[in-house]
Amino acid sequence: MSFVLIAAIFIIVFLISIYKTVEVDITLKYYELFGKKVDELRDKVVWITGASSGIGENLAYELASVGCKLILSARRKQELERVKTKCSEIAGKKLNDEDKDFLVLPLDVTKFDTHDQAVQTVLEHFGQIDILVNNSGRSQRGIIINTEFKVDQELFELNVLGTISLTKVVLPHMIERNAGHIVVVSSLTGKLGVPTSGTYSATKHALQGYFYSLRTEVYDNGIDVSIVCPGPVKSAIVENSVSEKFGKACRTI
Numbered sequence: 001m002s003f004v005l006i007a008a009i010f011i012i013v014f015l016i017s018i019y020k021t022v023e024v025d026i027t028l029k030y031y032e033l034f035g036k037k038v039d040e041l042r043d044k045v046v047w048i049t050g051a052s053s054g055i056g057e058n059l060a061y062e063l064a065s066v067g068c069k070l071i072l073s074a075r076r077k078q079e080l081e082r083v084k085t086k087c088s089e090i091a092g093k094k095l096n097d098e099d100k101d102f103l104v105l106p107l108d109v110t111k112f113d114t115h116d117q118a119v120q121t122v123l124e125h126f127g128q129i130d131i132l133v134n135n136s137g138r139s140q141r142g143i144i145i146n147t148e149f150k151v152d153q154e155l156f157e158l159n160v161l162g163t164i165s166l167t168k169v170v171l172p173h174m175i176e177r178n179a180g181h182i183v184v185v186s187s188l189t190g191k192l193g194v195p196t197s198g199t200y201s202a203t204k205h206a207l208q209g210y211f212y213s214l215r216t217e218v219y220d221n222g223i224d225v226s227i228v229c230p231g232p233v234k235s236a237i238v239e240n241s242v243s244e245k246f247g248k249a250c251r252t253i
Contacts, residue, residue: 011030011034041068043069045130046069046130048133049073049163050135053079056133056185059133070087088102103122119169132181134183135185140196140198159203163207175223181226183225185228188229190207
């Protein structure tokens with residue numbers, strides 16, 4: 001039996017032993033142990049949408065800790081400034097470096113006609129975009145038959161079309177450089193439909209189909225496409241979810 005095979009068997013047994021005793025995804029644990037380290041992203045320019053809270057906010061802190069340069073986007077400028085301040089504290093930046101390395105760029109991804117200017121602003125500030133993290137979006141709580149069509153439309157514009165629009169504006173820059181990474185935060189509901197989240201699930205299915213297709217199309221351009229499907233995350237996602245009624249969040253009803 002070859003050394004490689006013995007080593008492979010040992011690794012598999014080791015991972016299974018961890019998997020049985022800890023709540024963990026075995027694939028993620030493998031890459032945590034043997035994959036690339038987050039430190040390798042140092043000095044990369046990373047644009048995060050939905051950066052004012054939840055996954056986007058905490059991702060910003062993690063990337064700031066390893067020396068990434070960040071564009072923080074969401075609709076709430078005040079919250080973005082709060083995130084920027086904490087990123088600066090984590091990275092140990094002085095005031096001048098803070099403004100140079102962390103850019104607050106308020107953005108409503110459903111205002112498609114603003115995306116070109118947003119990309120131009122980023123390029124004027126940093127000169128390049130290495131990674132785009134499409135994290136903006138909202139969840140939903142509501143029975144399909146009771147959900148107003150305007151709610152369906154709103155979710156598709158935010159969760160799907162906004163992501164597609166911004167990606168298509170960033171892509172020419174990445175193709176020109178023959179380098180880049182598009183990251184899309186999807187969900188387990190993008191793989192399996194969930195009752196009371198029918199439209200949300202549909203938007204995540206749409207992202208899966210679109211960006212799996214894009215991955216193949218831009219492979220020869222040196223661009224990676226990653227689709228992330230997080231499990232349960234402690235955040236305000238339920239309180240901020242849209243309800244069955246247009247314009248009404250779950251926390252307001």
